[in-house]
Amino acid sequence: MPKVPGMLVGLGVTAKTFFKTVFPDGPTGPPAPSKGSHTVQYPHVKEAPPDRARGVIALHHDNCTSCMLCARECPDWCIYIEGHKELAPPRRAGGKPRQKNKLDRFDIDFALCMFCGICVEVCPFDALFWSPEFEFSELKIADLLHDKSRLADWMETVPDYPAYESGSEVKVKKLPSPSS
C-alpha cells in the first residue's frame, strides 16, 4: 500500500477527533458533544483530580522543626518561617531539659508559589505534603498568603500514602503516614 501523505493524515486526525467528540456512541448514535469531549464544564461539574495532584501545600506543624530547609530551597522565596527555642522536660527523670524549636510563623504565599514541590521534597521530617485540593482562589491577592493554621487545615485533604506493592514492605522499616 502506498504511503499516505502526512498532510492528509493530519486532516484525518482532526476529522476523527471531531467525529469522536460529536458522536461518542458511533455514527448511529445521537450527537452528544458534552459526553464525547474530554473536558468538563467546571463550575457545574467538578472534576476529581488524581490523588497525587499538586493542588495546594499542607503543613503538619508537629513535625516541623523550623529547620528552614524549605524556605532556603524555595526558588520564589515564598515561605516565611519564624521560630524560637524553648525548653522541654527531660526524657528521663533527672536529665537535662531538652531544647526544642517552637514554630511561631509558617506562611506560604501562594501568589508567589510556582508549585514546584521542592519544599515538599526537601523536608527531612515529613512536615509538608501535597494536597489535591485546588479551589482556593481569593478576591484579594494578600489573602493568598496562607498562615500556619490555614496550611494545617489542608492536612485533612491530604490522601494517605498508597499501599506498598506486595513483597516490598519488608524492605521498609516503617510506613510513613501524614498522621504519624
Place this chain on the structure above:
Amino acid sequence: MTPIIAELAYWQETVLRGLVGLVAVLLPTGALVYMFLFKMMSFMQSRLGPMEAGPYGQLQLLAEFGKFLQKEDIFPSKADRFVFAAAPFVVLVSTFLLVLVLPGGPDAHFVDLNTGIYFAMAVSSVSVIGIMMAGWGSNSKYSLLGGIRAAGQLIAYELPLVLSVVGVVIMAGTLNLKGIVLAQSDFGIWFIIPQFLGFLIFLVSIQAELTQPPFDMPVAESELVTGYMTEYSGIRFLLFFIGEFATAAVFSAIGATLFLGGWTIPFVDGSSEIMNWIGPLVLAVKMVLIAFLIFWFRMTYPRFREDQLQRLAWKFLIPLSLLNIVITAIFKVVF
C-alpha cells in the same frame, strides 16, 4: 427583487442597500466564527467551546462584541495617529467592496460589473495597504515586522490567486461573475471538475491571503506577539478581527461562485425569477462548504516558516497555475 426596488426613492434604495450590505457581511461572518472557530475547532480538540452565553454559547459573539466595546481605545504615544486610527477601516472597506460584486441570483446583486472578478481581485489587495498602515502607524517593531511580512505574503499569494482564477475566466469566456455562474450551468458541470487544479491553487492562495494558519506568519504569536495588530485594542482590534473573518466569508463565497456554480442548483434553470430568493441561500450553503475546508486546514496544520511560505508561492504555485492556464487554453481552443 427588481420590481420592489424600482418603487423606492433613491435614498430609500441607498439605505436598503447599505443595510443589506451590512447584513451580507456581518451575518456570514458571525455564522462562520460561531460554527467553525468556536464549535468545530473545539470539537476537533475534544472540548466543548463556549457553553455559557445562551444555549450552546450561541450568544458568545454578542458577549465578545460587548467586551471589546467596553475596552479603552489605546493609542501608542509615538504612533502616527491618523494612520493608526484609519488602518482597520481600510481593511474593512476592502471586504465591503468585495461583497459588492457577489451575485446572489440573476437580479440579486449590488452592482453588476462586466469586470466583476477583476474588480474583486483588485479590491482584495486594498487590505494590504490597511495592514501596512497598521504596521507602520503603530510605531512598534513587532507591528512593523508583522506588517511587512503580511505585505510580502499577500503580494506573493495574490499572483497564484489571480492566475488560478484566469483558468475559470478562460473557460467561462467572461469576467462578469454572473456570466461565470451562468456559463457553468450552460457548460453542464461546475468548474470545480474541469478546473480542479485551479480550485486547489485557489484554496491555498485564499488561505494565505486571509493570513489563516498555516500561513499566519504575519501574526505569528510566538515571534511577533500578534504582528500588525499588536498595538490595537478595543473596537479597532475588533474591526481587524471582523475584517479577517468577513474576508474569509467573502472569499469563500467568491470561490463558491467561481468553482461551485454560485447560486445555481443542478437541473434548475439558474436565470428564473425564483432564484433571486433562494439563490442567496444556495450561495450561503456553498460558501459554508468552502469555509469548512479553510477552517479545517486552519485547525490542522502548523505554521509555515517564512522562507517555506515564499518558496511555496513563487517556486511551486505560480508555475503550477501558469501550467493550468496553458492547459485550459489548449483545451478551450481544441474543443
